[in-house]
Amino acid sequence: MxxxxxxxxxxxxxxxxxxxxxxCWDYGFASELLADVGFPCDPAVLARAEAAARPQLSRLISRGRSTEGEQVFLAYVRWILDALPPTGELAEAERAGAAARLLRAIRTPEAQDRLWSHxxxxxxxxxxxxxxxxxxxxxxxxxxxxxxxxxxxxxxxxxxxxxxxxxxxxxxxxxxxxxxxxxxxxxxxxxxxxxxxxxxxxxxxxxxxxxxxxxxxxxxxxxxxxxxxxxxxxxxxxxxxxxxxxxx
Structure with a gap:
């Protein structure tokens, strides 16, 4: 050991x-994507929520899930949204819908290049x-x-x-x-x-x-x-x- x-x-x-x-994520750009799906958020608040989601993502990986799988990334997005004040109080169906829309926006090649650019x-x-x-x-x-x-x-x-x-x-x-x-x-x-x-x-x-x-x-x-x-x-x-x- x-x-x-x-x-x-x-x-x-x-x-x-x-x-x-x-x-790192360009949290300004990520905040724009979040606003586009109906949930405006300050970049600093989003940065904190994203970091807070990492331990949950890590535990999912510990169960043999690939970090590159779409369902894993969707869960990660959900945990980020759950940690945000505007979305944490939403009903389950609303959070799930927001996560799915954000995932579609993030997963385009153009968005990936901008997102992972800071x-x-x-x-x-x-x-x-x-x-x-x-x-x-x-x-x-x-x-x-x-x-x-x-x-x-x-x-x-x-x-x-x-x-x-x-x-x-x-x-x-x-x-x-x-x-x-x-x-x-x-x-x-x-x-x-x-x-x-x-x-x-x-x-x-x-x-x-x-x-x-x-x-x-x-x-x-x-x-x-x-x-x-x-x-x-x-x-x-x-x-x-x-x-x-x-x-x-």
Whole structure:
């Protein structure tokens, strides 16, 4: 079993999830989509509701459901709507109808490109600092074959050594195979590799199952009861790694 004490100074490779780790939702655009289906919402309120839905999504994944399945995404949208003040008080049928309409709007290729387009301002400098001290950076993402193009469009691809897309390699987190593929690609040892992502059962459980260390992103403190190290975002994690390396 992986120790909860991560030897940050010994880490040589960092695996990074993509969604809500490198590429976040554009909550302004998502709010526009929500308004179009009849439920206007402030982007900051929507951001909080989306993060609050992640633990429920993670539990669904723990029962063997794919993160890329339509029914899983529909459940995720429902949980987001349930956490919003305007929709949480609606009748069940109204919430279900709103979720279905929002899902149809979100799932178009054009909407997906806009939705997954926000890069936190402190992320590129954090990645550059990690690369600058010799760490290999590899994206390990459950995706639909488009994640590398999305990273390039966002200006992040050149900061990364490799990209592993579940659709391309034929396995997805939390399966051991996708992490082992990434380890071979990076020529990295699991005990010297750290994976970071936003879903406990896909990212932490999956990484540990392949012998890696893992950190869970938790911007609002929604995962306090989970047995893993947490960080607010990649920039905070990068600072933790760099501080450890400088201290040693």
């Amino acid at each position: 992986i120790s909860s004490a991560i030897p940050f100074a010994e880490i040589e490779t960092v695996f990074l999830d993509a969604g809500h780790t490198l590429l 890069v936190p301002p402190d992320l590129p400098p954090a990645l550059a600092r990690l690369r600058g001290c010799g760490l290999r950076l590899v994206v390990v993402s459950n995706s639909d074959g488009t994640v590398e193009a999305k990273l390039a469009a966002a200006g992040l691809r050149d900061l990364l050594h490799s990209v592993v897309d579940s659709h391309v390699v034929g396995s997805e987190k939390p399966e051991r195979a996708i992490f082992e593929h990434a380890l071979r690609l990076a020529k990295s040892r699991p005990e010297r590799t750290l994976h970071v992502g936003d879903l406990y059962h896909a990212d932490v459980v999956g990484a540990r199952g392949a012998g890696l260390h893992a950190v869970l992103l938790d911007p609002y403190g929604d995962w306090r009861d989970f047995d893993c190290e947490r960080a607010r975002d990649v920039a905070e994690l990068a600072q933790r790694i760099l501080t450890s390396r400088n201290r040693d």
